[in-house]
Amino acid sequence: MDCTFPLRSATQRSLQPARWKNAHGVGSHHSEHSLSPGGSGHQHSRLEPLECRDLLVQNALFTGDLDMVQKYFTKGSAINLIIETRGDVLRWTSSKRGLWSLSYEQELTTPLHITASRGHTGCLRLLLQRGAAPDLAPGGRTALHAGGGAARAACARLLLRAGADPEALSEDGYRPLHLCRSADSIECVRQLLQYGASVNSQTEEENDTALHVASRLGLVEHVQLLLHHGAELEVKNKEGQTPLNAACAQHHQPQDMDRYYRVCQLLVESGASINAADREQQRPLHLACKNANAQIAELLLARGANVNVMNYGGSTALHNILQVAAYKLEHHPELVVRALLNHGAVRVWPGSLLKVLQSCHSCPRAIEALVNSYSHVRVSEDWEAAVPAEVVQKYPCFYQSLFSLGHSPRSLQHLARCALRTLLEGRLQLVLSQLHLPRALHQFLLLGFEDVLY
Incomplete structure (x- = not known):
């Protein structure tokens, strides 16, 4: 039976039989399932996804052209399509003959992913109404991962209302909450938590919680919200870092010093351990001194941080700041040196x-x-x-x-x-x-x- 996607006039004439095929490479005209207008959109969401190679359809999705999307994605059409996109990044790939060549990085995606990541709420709503599967993840991540990562709060809300799993685990071990990594993604975090995302779930490889991620990136509002929802302060990741360690360890520019201080202040005031050691026995004070952040160093010292404890390399906080002073002049490392000496550094x-x-x-x-x-x-x-x-x-x-x-x-x-x-x-x-x-x-x-x- 014919599995070609129902299109109109000029677009239909532009398509060739091989342009639409199922995700495993079988030509569309070989499929056993009818995707004719008489079918149900929800029925198609359970069928094996088809692969879309038509640039007109892809262009409508990428640009958020709602009129064209409505024409292409009718009630009886295939909704759960696989689209292969090509990025701007070159990488080495090998062929079956063992030859290596440079090619552009390619990614499998879906109409939901495209519209969610670009904030095309009208198109996304239409696709969901026509039966698109919210948790389809041909490229290893769901549309909710894509929408949250791009800070598209309205799209994340639509997906969650449609039943998207807030705890979906991506192929590389991340949940949607772990990918909310920009200041603009705060509303996405709020939506995910409201719909049941676990505030303390960890990434599979790094064992980071969302609080580790937000602290490392200096996201003040994220940290505040996560703490309000019960984020644990002493969970350690693969490197043995607590969220406070992660915040202190992250390299940052002089203009970002204040927000990293505010993150550390929130964590400390919530009860984070001042002297928690990572796998290298680096304490928050060691790490803050490596980054020459005098505000954080003063905060930790005022709260009783051990000024003379050594890490595995035998270095104290004073050693750390003196080692980086010449490379951190814009951070005013002299302020850290003075603070340590005034708090009894050897x-x-x-x-x-x-x-x-x-x-x-x-x-x-x-x-x-x-x-x-x-x-x-x-x-x-x-x-x-x-x-x-x-x-x-x-x-x-x-x-x-x-x-x-x-x-x-x-x-x-x-x-x-x-x-x-x-x-x-x-x-x-x-x-x-x-x-x-x-x-x-x-x-x-x-x-x-x-x-x-x-």
Whole structure:
């Protein structure tokens, strides 16, 4: 019987018999099922899907041309079609003869996937009314995965109302909730949770929960919503990371530092463990220091994070920030160095200060905070050789004052600061907060930056 898709006039004349075939490659005219106008759309949703190669039909779906979609997808037509799309990404593929060639990445999709991912709600509603199967996943993901991933809230709502599974597992181990990865997808998250998506389900490969994903991406509203729906704070993924670890570990640009801070603030205020260690024994403070986020470091320290605990590599949080300071200048790593020292971080062994200078000379304020945490520092000619001439020219006052320490003692004011800091070691922040000191003196005791050494 004829399985060609019922089309009209010019479109019908443009089609060839092989343009429509079932998903396993059998020509449409060989199918045993009638897809004539007299059939039922719901009946077709249970039949083996056909493959669509007609560009006119595909163009109507991709552009959201509702009039054309209505003409092509009549009540008795095949609805559950398989469409093979070609992307812009080239990848290596092998042929049966063992030859490798570069070809464009191809993907199997359906009319539902196309309309849901592009936000064509009118077309999507029509397809669902005509009996399209909401959970069909020829490419490994359902239309709900596609709609949620593209932040199409209205489309996600239509699919869920039509019975789409909010817990559908994709071929690569993701549920729709795991693919809501943009700030605009917050309404999709809300819809999924309303229709029964499990807030704590994990991805199959990474063992990430939706809270891991949202925290890693710095999605403040997502984190807030997931926590409101009972997201667990201490679930660990394959790397041993809790959501707080994941947020602290994610590299981010200076303009994103504030939203990552707000994510961490939400997690901490909800009871997340401050000292949770991942598989490498990296704590949130270690990870925040690697990313030079002073706000997060201050938050963790204020909540009692262990400032001197080591990871498997033997590095403390101070080691981590000094290792990345030269590459994170726009993040102001000196603020992290100062915060750690003010919370009792064990200082660098004086004999290693030259190595620190060699790696951190482009961040003089980090050097300033570190050097000001010692009462005496032995500065030799090697220190001058460690700083490139162009850096000295950029920060002349600071480096001239640093090099002059090789032949002159520190000021009495500085020595008094060191004596008081030593006396209050481990209690500095607590005691200073209770003393009514002038602001200038308060900042001086907390290693405020002056861009010169005395």
